[in-house]
Amino acid sequence: MIQPAPTRRWDLLRLPLVRRFVRWRYSRFVLQLPLFLLALLALFDGFTGRQLAPKNLATVSVWLHYRGLVVLAIALLGNVFCAACPLMLTRGASRALKRWLPEWRWPRRLRNKYGVLGLTLLYLFAYEYWDLWASPWLTAWLILGYFGAALVVNAIFPSGTFCKYVCPLGNFNFALATASPTQITARDPARCLTCEGKYCVNGRGAAYPGCETRLFVPQIQSNTDCTLCLNCVRACPYDNVALEVRSPVREWVTARYRPDWALFGALLLFAGVMNAFAMVPPYYALAEALARALGTTHEGVLLGVIFAAWVGIAGLLSVGLSLLSSWLAGIHERPLQAVRRWGAGYLPMAFAVWGAHYAYHFLTGWASIVPVTQQALGRLGLYPGRPDWALAAQVPEALLFPTAALAIYAGLAASSYVLVRRSLALGRGYAALPVLALLVYLAALTLWVLAQPMEMRGTLLAPSPSGGI
Numbered sequence: 001m002i003q004p005a006p007t008r009r010w011d012l013l014r015l016p017l018v019r020r021f022v023r024w025r026y027s028r029f030v031l032q033l034p035l036f037l038l039a040l041l042a043l044f045d046g047f048t049g050r051q052l053a054p055k056n057l058a059t060v061s062v063w064l065h066y067r068g069l070v071v072l073a074i075a076l077l078g079n080v081f082c083a084a085c086p087l088m089l090t091r092g093a094s095r096a097l098k099r100w101l102p103e104w105r106w107p108r109r110l111r112n113k114y115g116v117l118g119l120t121l122l123y124l125f126a127y128e129y130w131d132l133w134a135s136p137w138l139t140a141w142l143i144l145g146y147f148g149a150a151l152v153v154n155a156i157f158p159s160g161t162f163c164k165y166v167c168p169l170g171n172f173n174f175a176l177a178t179a180s181p182t183q184i185t186a187r188d189p190a191r192c193l194t195c196e197g198k199y200c201v202n203g204r205g206a207a208y209p210g211c212e213t214r215l216f217v218p219q220i221q222s223n224t225d226c227t228l229c230l231n232c233v234r235a236c237p238y239d240n241v242a243l244e245v246r247s248p249v250r251e252w253v254t255a256r257y258r259p260d261w262a263l264f265g266a267l268l269l270f271a272g273v274m275n276a277f278a279m280v281p282p283y284y285a286l287a288e289a290l291a292r293a294l295g296t297t298h299e300g301v302l303l304g305v306i307f308a309a310w311v312g313i314a315g316l317l318s319v320g321l322s323l324l325s326s327w328l329a330g331i332h333e334r335p336l337q338a339v340r341r342w343g344a345g346y347l348p349m350a351f352a353v354w355g356a357h358y359a360y361h362f363l364t365g366w367a368s369i370v371p372v373t374q375q376a377l378g379r380l381g382l383y384p385g386r387p388d389w390a391l392a393a394q395v396p397e398a399l400l401f402p403t404a405a406l407a408i409y410a411g412l413a414a415s416s417y418v419l420v421r422r423s424l425a426l427g428r429g430y431a432a433l434p435v436l437a438l439l440v441y442l443a444a445l446t447l448w449v450l451a452q453p454m455e456m457r458g459t460l461l462a463p464s465p466s467g468g469i
């Protein structure tokens, strides 16, 4: 369905410098190059540097800065980290490999987010089981694995397959970008009706590729699957693509997500709470009690049981309470339809929980990127000075909990607004109460978790006495 013509909008691509930059052929490369060089330096430091997480560029850049800045960028501007993703620089090599390899179609059965949901769970399990945040060496392998997976998947399958159906981080960004204050739209939807080539999605020859995740601009109603690559802007010969500034809650109120997306959003919310919970003393008490009950101290078994129980509870509560809300609204529908109806309500809280958690870590170690980069460059002979490790301990402790609490309250308020709007649209304002009660409980649980003494993963809390490495 083509969107109706909007009455008013503010288009970021109308800003003179932005417009010229975005339409420039190498604009994306300019954004990707710094992150690619940083990734190379992180690989070097991760594999060959000192294996101390707060003093290694691999762990600091990935677990403190990448995660914190992704959430900040999405909240302020949009999914710019996908636009600047250095993994996309493997596309040249993928294209070269395609000459020798047969191109397969991504299986129809896997053209949804259930595969990504499974991969995200695996990733979160691996993160806890192998303490990835604590190991520069494993973090470097993770970076290398990511580059290799992007190269192979995009060589065998059509471009965009990795971003859309495989990458847990990209899909995490897509889900959180539903909160972004920007969205790709058609400036004049009427123009699209007579557009002969639908170039924004199909491209215009090799020089102007279209949308690799197969989004058709006049039909876009959500930031999901949009990598903000702006291929569509360059491909459209009618200059008809806008990067519209919008209300961050608009999408949650208007979009009707597919069930796989809604379940992915719910999983992210529960996983966010679990991820924070795994860093506080009550988690260790729970693991000890479980170890006594099961008669094993094998960490993989204990973690697996806790994970499975939490995912089971998340699935049952998400589906069961959505069904109850639909029933209160007088609608009898299948479980996945109910999740689809109410699922948008999970996304604001998911954003808030991850945002609060990542902000917590980022604020505690934001300046540590300076000395770890100095140190890695120094080992390559590219930085003659001495790293200033005092920077690594800039912990504005008084700000940590209030910032996190503010994010949780804002997320809960946005979720409540979305759910109430949806239930009012059905003529029963109280229908959303079951789902809302769950979100209030999860918000309270998250605040309680964040108020516990927390492991400061990957953060240097005080300069080493020597001040050196």
Ligand code: SF4
Residues within 6 Å of the ligand: 186, 191, 192, 193, 195, 196, 197, 198, 199, 200, 201, 217, 218, 235, 236, 237, 238, 239, 240, 241
């Ligand atoms: S290429 Fe431009 S005019 Fe054609 S459908 Fe896409 S946005 Fe509309």
Ligand code: SF4
Residues within 6 Å of the ligand: 184, 200, 210, 211, 212, 213, 214, 215, 217, 225, 226, 227, 228, 229, 230, 231, 232, 233
């Ligand atoms: S080409 Fe597709 S993914 Fe890229 S900005 Fe346009 S709509 Fe988003």
